Amino acid sequence: xxxxxxTTPQAKLAAGDFRELEPKKLTGWNxxxxxxxxxxxxxxxxxxxxxxxxxxxxxxxIKAMIPRLAHLQTGIPRGSFVLFALKRQARLALQKSxxxxxxxxxxxxxITVGLPEFPNPERVDVIEYAPExxxxxxxxxxxxxxxxxxxxxxxxxxxVVQATDDLRVANGNLSATAVAMVFxxxxxxxxxxxxxxxxxLHKTPDADSxxxxxxxxxxxxxxxxxxxxxxxxxxxxxxxxxxxxKKPLELLATGERQVVADLVDDMLTGAPT
Amino acid sequence: xxxxxxxxxxxxxxxxxxxxxxxxxxxxEFLALVSITPPNWLYTSGKPQRxxxxxxxxxxxxxxxxxxxxxxxxxxxxxxxxxxxxTDYGASVDLQRVLDLTSAATxxxxxxxxxxxxxxxxxxxxxxxxxxxxxxxxxxxxxAAICYPSKAAAGRGQxxxxxxxxxxxxxxxxxxxxxxPTSKPLQKWP
Numbered sequence: 319x320x321x322x323x324x325t326t327p328q329a330k331l332a333a334g335d336f337r338e339l340e341p342k343k344l345t346g347w348n349x350x351x352x353x354x355x356x357x358x359x360x361x362x363x364x365x366x367x368x369x370x371x372x373x374x375x376x377x378x379x380i381k382a383m384i385p386r387l388a389h390l391q392t393g394i395p396r397g398s399f400v401l402f403a404l405k406r407q408a409r410l411a412l413q414k415s416x417x418x419x420x421x422x423x424x425x426x427x428x429i430t431v432g433l434p435e436f437p438n439p440e441r442v443d444v445i446e447y448a449p450e451x452x453x454x455x456x457x458x459x460x461x462x463x464x465x466x467x468x469x470x471x472x473x474x475x476x477x478v479v480q481a482t483d484d485l486r487v488a489n490g491n492l493s494a495t496a497v498a499m500v501f502x503x504x505x506x507x508x509x510x511x512x513x514x515x516x517x518x519l520h521k522t523p524d525a526d527s528x529x530x531x532x533x534x535x536x537x538x539x540x541x542x543x544x545x546x547x548x549x550x551x552x553x554x555x556x557x558x559x560x561x562x563x564k565k566p567l568e569l570l571a572t573g574e575r576q577v578v579a580d581l582v583d584d585m586l587t588g589a590p591t
Numbered sequence: 592x593x594x595x596x597x598x599x600x601x602x603x604x605x606x607x608x609x610x611x612x613x614x615x616x617x618x619x620e621f622l623a624l625v626s627i628t629p630p631n632w633l634y635t636s637g638k639p640q641r642x643x644x645x646x647x648x649x650x651x652x653x654x655x656x657x658x659x660x661x662x663x664x665x666x667x668x669x670x671x672x673x674x675x676x677x678t679d680y681g682a683s684v685d686l687q688r689v690l691d692l693t694s695a696a697t698x699x700x701x702x703x704x705x706x707x708x709x710x711x712x713x714x715x716x717x718x719x720x721x722x723x724x725x726x727x728x729x730x731x732x733x734x735a736a737i738c739y740p741s742k743a744a745a746g747r748g749q750x751x752x753x754x755x756x757x758x759x760x761x762x763x764x765x766x767x768x769x770x771x772p773t774s775k776p777l778q779k780w781p
Binding site: 392559569580 | 666675
């Protein structure tokens with residue numbers, strides 16, 4: 319189940335925070351509510367984080383929490399969503415309404431400045447609280463079923479990208495059949511790892527709907543730019559100290575694909591251990 | 592002992608600082624280096640690493656060529672990729688305040704156990720202690736860098752030291768200069 323984290327930039331949550339949200343309209347989400355200071359103490363990464371920005375918020379508080387929110391994005395294979403939900407007071411006198419508008423603009427400016435800090439800035443958004451939020455969450459649920467792994471500095475290196483040419487068919491799509499062959503696993507096993515129907519995978523191994531999941535395997539296979547295929551297959555099956563002694567293939571099968579893709583990225587870019 | 596960002600920031604204020612004026616080293620795969628033209632010798636991806644959560648920009652160095660090579664070979668773990676062309680380069684570093692995690696006094700001030708510095712971080716569901724430390728240093732601006740023991744070197748039974756320098760914390764008179772063929776640095780911070 320996808321996790322929805324509700325938080326505010328303030329150090330502590332107030333009693334009335336999030337009261338406009340109707341839990342029955344959020345079925346399908348595992349909802350957690352914590353203060354911004356506790357982000358990082360959670361047992362898991364949220365799929366979506368909603369930051370309620372209201373009267374009590376100061377722009378500096380938003381700036382201070384951005385690194386923590388940026389870290390949250392790294393725990394989800396494709397990067398989690400971060401929504402800053404602006405909570406406006408309705409029916410204000412003209413002067414107060416203008417003051418509120420200026421305050422909201424200051425929040426948006428702070429978020430804009432902090433945007434480059436996020437590994438997946440395209441998944442950060444500013445919305446109006448309550449009315450827009452439910453529609454946005456519904457849209458995100460649909461998007462979660464799509465989306466590829468996060469970008470890599472090696473995406474532009476010809477030699478690295480060429481190393482995975484054999485995973486693609488004529489139309490440029492990645493093929494599950496080719497992935498299974500290069501990774502040395504039966505197609506049935508790959509289908510199980512991807513949570514796909516075995517027969518469908520056999521029938522259309524290069525289906526568009528598979529491309530985002532197969533993209534993680536393509537990222538891992540880039541290791542063959544500098545490692546022969548036999549060595550690559552051996553590496554996939556050896557316990558790796560960087561992965562808590564787990565085998566890369568095991569993590570690819572259990573869904574921790576971004577972790578393995580990141581390790582390969584670090585190996586190819588000289589990042590430290 | 593459990594740590595959080597707030598407690599670490601508070602503890603940093605009491606931690607001793609070390610001055611570092613030295614030549615430090617990096618070893619980067621040739622393919623990665625040429626992926627940007629001209630090469631960005633102080634490239635920061637903002638991706639999470641051992642001493643930084645995502646979004647904190649920093650560069651990692653080894654104290655000497657031996658430790659950078661050990662790190663390089665460590666991540667390749669015997670694969671032939673370790674034999675690919677790679678570039679060693681140096682930086683002249685002048686930093687007034689560095690947090691020295693190889694010092695018992697620093698660990699005591701931070702209430703950090705030495706063993707915790709070697710815990711794995713890649714599969715961690717929440718920022719690890721070392722990542723929180725990096726974030727605390729970066730956000731507080733109390734230090735420009737952290738000096739820490741190399742896990743790869745320790746794994747080989749050797750003593751090796753690495754440095755992580757936080758881009759936004761390097762301010763005049765501190766400096767990091769990539770050494771080139773002449774006295775003019777190839778790139779520098781600030």
